Amino acid sequence: MIEEPTGRDGVIPMREEFIATGEAKEKVVEMSDVNFSYNGTPVLRDVTFAVERGDFLSIVGPNAGGKTTLLKLILALLKPSSGSIAVFGESPVMARSRIGYMPQTASLDLQFPVTVNDVVLMGRLGGTGSWGIFGGEDRRAAEEALRRVEMQDFRNRAFSDLSGGQRQRVLIARALVSGPELLLLDEPTSNIDVAVETEFFELLKELNSRMTIVLVTHDLGFVSKYVGRVACVNQKVFIHPTSSISGEMINELYGADVKMVRHDGNLMTRMCNV
Numbered sequence: 432m433i434e435e436p437t438g439r440d441g442v443i444p445m446r447e448e449f450i451a452t453g454e455a456k457e458k459v460v461e462m463s464d465v466n467f468s469y470n471g472t473p474v475l476r477d478v479t480f481a482v483e484r485g486d487f488l489s490i491v492g493p494n495a496g497g498k499t500t501l502l503k504l505i506l507a508l509l510k511p512s513s514g515s516i517a518v519f520g521e522s523p524v525m526a527r528s529r530i531g532y533m534p535q536t537a538s539l540d541l542q543f544p545v546t547v548n549d550v551v552l553m554g555r556l557g558g559t560g561s562w563g564i565f566g567g568e569d570r571r572a573a574e575e576a577l578r579r580v581e582m583q584d585f586r587n588r589a590f591s592d593l594s595g596g597q598r599q600r601v602l603i604a605r606a607l608v609s610g611p612e613l614l615l616l617d618e619p620t621s622n623i624d625v626a627v628e629t630e631f632f633e634l635l636k637e638l639n640s641r642m643t644i645v646l647v648t649h650d651l652g653f654v655s656k657y658v659g660r661v662a663c664v665n666q667k668v669f670i671h672p673t674s675s676i677s678g679e680m681i682n683e684l685y686g687a688d689v690k691m692v693r694h695d696g697n698l699m700t701r702m703c704n705v
Contacts, residue, residue, distance in 0.1 A: 436465045456483040458520070459613055460505055462668075465514035467500055474500050478514070478668045484612075486641045489654050489673075490647045492664035498689035499535060501664060502615050505645075506532060519612070531611030533602050535618045535647075541591040547601050548586040551576055576604040580634060585625045596627035603634070614638065617647045632657045 432510065460482040465474040475497045482488055490498050495591060503509040504516055507523035518526035531554075552565050553572040565573075577583040580600040585593065590601065597618060606614060616635075621626045636657050648654055655673050663669045 432643075437494070442495065456485060459484050459486070460645075461515075461517045462504075463515045463583075465504065465511045465516060467504065467509065467511050473666060475504075475511075475668070476662075476666045480668050480670050482613075482643060482645060482661065484643055485639070486660065487635070487644045487658045488646070488660050488662055488670075489658040490645065490650065490662045490664055490686070491649065491651045496665040498618055498664050501662075501668070502532070502617055502645070502647065505613075505615065506530060527704050528609065529612045531606035531614045532610060533606045533616045533619050535621070543591075545590050546586065547577070547582065547588050547590055547593070548573055550601055551604045551608050554605040572608050572610070573604075576608040577601075577606060579638070580604045582615075594627075595623045596630065599623060599627070599631055600612075603638075607638075612642055614642050614644045616644070616650065619646070620648070620650070 458481045462478050462480055463633065465475060465478040466473070470541065474495075478501075490501060492498050500509065504511060505518060505523055507527060516523055519529055548570075550568060554576070555565060555569045555572065574583065574586070577586055580603050582597065582600050582604060585597065586602075593601065603619075605617075620631055623631065631655065635646070638644065646654065655661075656671055661671050661673055663671065
């Protein structure tokens with residue numbers, strides 16, 4: 432495994448901006464002929480694709496099409512029925528420490544009395560920290576993660592007192608606190624309004640200068656100006672540049688009609704019944 436460089440006081444630094452060298456980019460994720468089934472029911476079939484260092488990839492597709500399953504395979508939470516998966520050139524299990532993950536539904540009971548800092552420190556569990564016993568390195572990493580999402584002034588606030596957008600930022604900090612090179616997000620904006628969503632994606636755009644991001648979303652139109660490529664998932668996976676996505680393509684993917692609407696020159700795709 433590649434050894435992580437450490438900065439002052441042992442805090443793992445975030446990756447600096449990617450430098451264009453003309454050389455082929457490192458493959459962060461590689462899937463080859465991957466198949467996966469739940470209890471004999473096929474979920475993913477013959478999946479072959481790669482995510483390169485510095486990518487901002489959006490995964491779209493219908494419910495039960497395999498989007499979340501793809502993320503869980505990358506995280507080694509699931510194993511493929513057949514085929515191969517490499518993350519940073521290693522097995523997914525060996526690469527876990529280099530991945531930050533924000534699941535679809537936060538498993539936090541809002542009645543549980545935890546502070547913002549407590550939530551972020553949860554991202555250090557399984558690493559250097561154990562519950563209730565976090566060292567100075569862990570706390571410095573939590574402070575840095577909160578600073579990156581501009582929530583450092585809320586560190587001692589009860590998590591339950593935050594707005595929806597503020598909670599999303601804290602959960603991003605929890606995913607960042609281990610200093611990941613790859614950030615996986617599963618429908619992170621499903622419970623926030625459009626204004627907060629715009630702010631959230633501006634944050635991801637800034638983070639993308641330092642890490643690779645893979646994002647599952649239903650709202651292709653909204654994210655189209657932020658992401659570079661789109662993975663259309665419905666058992667099989669097809670990768671397209673964002674600019675090539677058309678209404679016909681989405682119609683075939685979802686099996687429903689779509690409207691293509693332009694706002695401020697940006698192509699917006701919305702699912703609807705027409």
